[in-house]
Amino acid sequence: MSVSLPEQLPARSAPRKLATGVNPYAPAQARIMRVQDLTSEIRLFDLRFTDAALAESFNFRPGQFVELSVLGVGEGPFSLPSSPTRRGMFQLGIRRAGTLTNYLFDHVIEGDFVGIRGPLGNGFPVELFEGQDVLLVAGGLGMVPLRGLLHYLIDQRDRFGRVMLLYGTRTPDQVLFREELESLARRGDAEILLSVDNAQGKPWGGRVGVVTELLDQVSFDVTNTYAIACGPPVFYKFMLEKLVARGFGRHRIFLSLERRMECGIGKCGHCAVGYTFTCLHGPVFSYWDAINLPELIYT
Amino acid sequence: MQTLRMNAGLLSSFLEALKAFGTLVAPVERSPGVFALEAIDDVSQARPEALRTILPFKKLLLKPRFVMLERRQGQYGADGADNDLGPVVYFGAHSCDIHALRILDLLYLSDYVDPYYKRNRDRLTVVGYGCMPDGKCFCQSMDTSTIDKDFDMFLTPLDGRYLVTVNSARGDDIVRANQHLFQPATRRDVQEYLERLKEREKAFTLSLDVTDLPYVLELKKDDPVWEELGKKCLCCGSCSMVCPTCACFNVRDECPEEDSAQRVRTWDACLYREYALVAGGHNFRASRADRVKNRYYHKQEAFVREFGMPSCVGCGRCIENCPTGINVVEVFQYVRGEA
Structure with missing residues (x-):
């Protein structure tokens, strides 16, 4: 199977248009088809565009994101934990954190409609990964965009080498997609190592400690492996240099960054770091590009 | 491009004629020495020589x-x-303003076209006006003191007349509809223009050395000057609001009445804490230091790396309006170790 993805576009290149409409600020309507709690604070929403043609054609690159809005409440950027290899529906993994997300948790139920704009940004350069080993390292909510990439890799399993996932959370009950990950490991599609900062006396078969320590438990050929990291600022602070210390070239490490975003299309300025718009040039950057942008990783 | 002349006494007839092409907007004097850009009906109010509107x-x-x-x-x-805003004719744009317009076009008309900007932009007629710098102008240093594109017409005042540059088909429309106002420019007009140009270039008193400035800033990114500046800057955002190239905005939803909801877009500034x-x-x-530093780096370092020019046109509005007297030129001179 071969999946064609939207092109990676350098910023300030050809004029472009969002799948969800000519006016890039106007959302397309999508329906919430299913809601599942992943943890007490993180919820997985399955969505489908009301417009059937858009629902079927909606294509994105793992690592891209969408803006979800409820008019009158607000709008916010969310990464996609689903893969373009599975069309018709897409998913959003959302943490309760502010006005909009509180509304989504407290008032939005299956069958409701929301607005979606996207896909936005540049995702992972998955073409580079073909024939290579792929090491995913996730911290906390960073698992959400990496789960979309993980699905993309395992849905085309024979096009990639080893698929490894190192994933750390604070406690066992914060592990996202735990059953699914265990199943992937069991069937041999991916090598998965989990860690928690604190097991809190709960049954836990993984490691207890910080996620960077998991790196010491796997061996890999850095000349044939790409590392993809996603997590909070403190995770990047330790993980990225540790990957370099393990021998990864900085151009072989990719990361996805969070910033305040309003427009998602490189206009409003909020996510600008220098003149790089996290929403337009990113949110995926190579580590080399990222360290050359002061403030990009942490302030 | 076409070059004509117009007698100074015909300016009000010209402005009346411009009204046929849209709402006429020009600098007007709101209080002594304070100018605002406003729609005018009485063309005698227009003060195109005003250097900067608020x-x-x-x-x-x-x-x-x-x-x-x-x-x-x-x-x-x-x-x-x-x-x-419908069709608008902006009379009294200076070279720096038109350069700023080009920067906004780069931002709003590339990649995803902003439809709200584009609608007004497509119907904006720009009639420039030659100015003479004061002590806060540093467009010469920013390479924005002259302009040869992205305007429709440009009037340069000479003795008792204007040299009129026509630079677009729309400008040509204006001329063709008002041929009685214009005559071909003479060699003497051109000569006087060149003399005025020389005089103007000599009139600048403020200058900023931008040689290798992006890299100088890179080298100075951990310099204590930014902490010091953070102590002086109130982060009030005035410099951003009055800046012709600052165009950040915020989006928020409001419910003005029962069963209605709006997504509202407002100007924003990177100096605000919530940004x-x-x-x-x-x-x-x-921290304030982080935010003020970000603004300076955005203008003179990052934008240059991305587009090959700073996103500052040297208009001097931020110098004029800073409540604590921060002068952008002095800051960069200090960073260079010159002050």
């Missing part, structure tokens, strides 16, 4: 606040009519 022309393209999307009584609309605040409370630029 707010620049960007308000003619994107209002400080407008409704982008709304739902009213179940009807959904995204036409942004609230920001539709880089994300859900969960993390602020990527929590």
Whole structure:
């Protein structure tokens, strides 16, 4: 199977248009088809565009994101934990954190409609990964965009080498997609190592400690492996240099960054770091590009 | 491009004629020495020689606040009519203003075209006016003191007449509809223009050395000067509001009445504390020093790397309006170790 993805576009290149409409600020309507709690604070929403043609054609690159809005409440950027290899529906993994997300948790139920704009940004350069080993390292909510990439890799399993996932959370009950990950490991599609900062006396078969320590438990050929990291600022602070210390070239490490975003299309300025718009040039950057942008990783 | 002349006494007839092409907007003197860009009916109010209006022309393209999307009584609309300013003729644009317009075009008309900006931009007629710098102008250093594109007409005042540059088909339309106002430019007009140009270039008193400035800033990114500047800057955002190239905006939803909702877009500034605040409370630029430094780096380092020119046109508005007297030129001179 071969999946064609939207092109990676350098910023300030050809004029472009969002799948969800000519006016890039106007959302397309999508329906919430299913809601599942992943943890007490993180919820997985399955969505489908009301417009059937858009629902079927909606294509994105793992690592891209969408803006979800409820008019009158607000709008916010969310990464996609689903893969373009599975069309018709897409998913959003959302943490309760502010006005909009509180509304989504407290008032939005299956069958409701929301607005979606996207896909936005540049995702992972998955073409580079073909024939290579792929090491995913996730911290906390960073698992959400990496789960979309993980699905993309395992849905085309024979096009990639080893698929490894190192994933750390604070406690066992914060592990996202735990059953699914265990199943992937069991069937041999991916090598998965989990860690928690604190097991809190709960049954836990993984490691207890910080996620960077998991790196010491796997061996890999850095000349044939790409590392993809996603997590909070403190995770990047330790993980990225540790990957370099393990021998990864900085151009072989990719990361996805969070910033305040309003427009998602490189206009409003909020996510600008220098003149790089996290929403337009990113949110995926190579580590080399990222360290050359002061403030990009942490302030 | 076509070069004509117009007698100075015909200026008011010319401005009356411009009204046929849209709402006439020009600098007017609100109080002694204070100018604002306003729609005028009485053309004698126009003060095109005024160096800087409080707010620049960007308000003619994107209002400080407008409704982008709304739902009213179940009807959904995204036409942004609230920001539709109709055809506008902007009289009194200086070279720096027109350079700023080019920078806004780069931002709003590349990649995803901003439809709210584009609608007004497409119907904006720009009639420039030659100025003479004061002590706060440093466009010469920014390479924006002259302009040869992205305007429709440009009037340069000479003794008792104007040298008129026609630079677009729309400018040509204006001339063809008012041929009685114009004559071909003579060699003497051209000679006088060149003399005025020389005189103007000599009139600048403020200058900023931009040689290798992006790299100088890179080298100085951990310099204590930014902490010091953070202590002096109130982060009031005045410099951003009056800056002709600052165009950041915020988006928020409002419910003005029962069963109606609006997505409202307002001008924003990177100096405001909430600017880089994300859900969960993390602020990527929590200190004033971080924010003021970001503004300076954005203008003179990052934008240069991206587009090959600074996003500052040297208009001097930020110098004029800073309540604590921060002078952008002095800051960069200090960074260079020259002050």
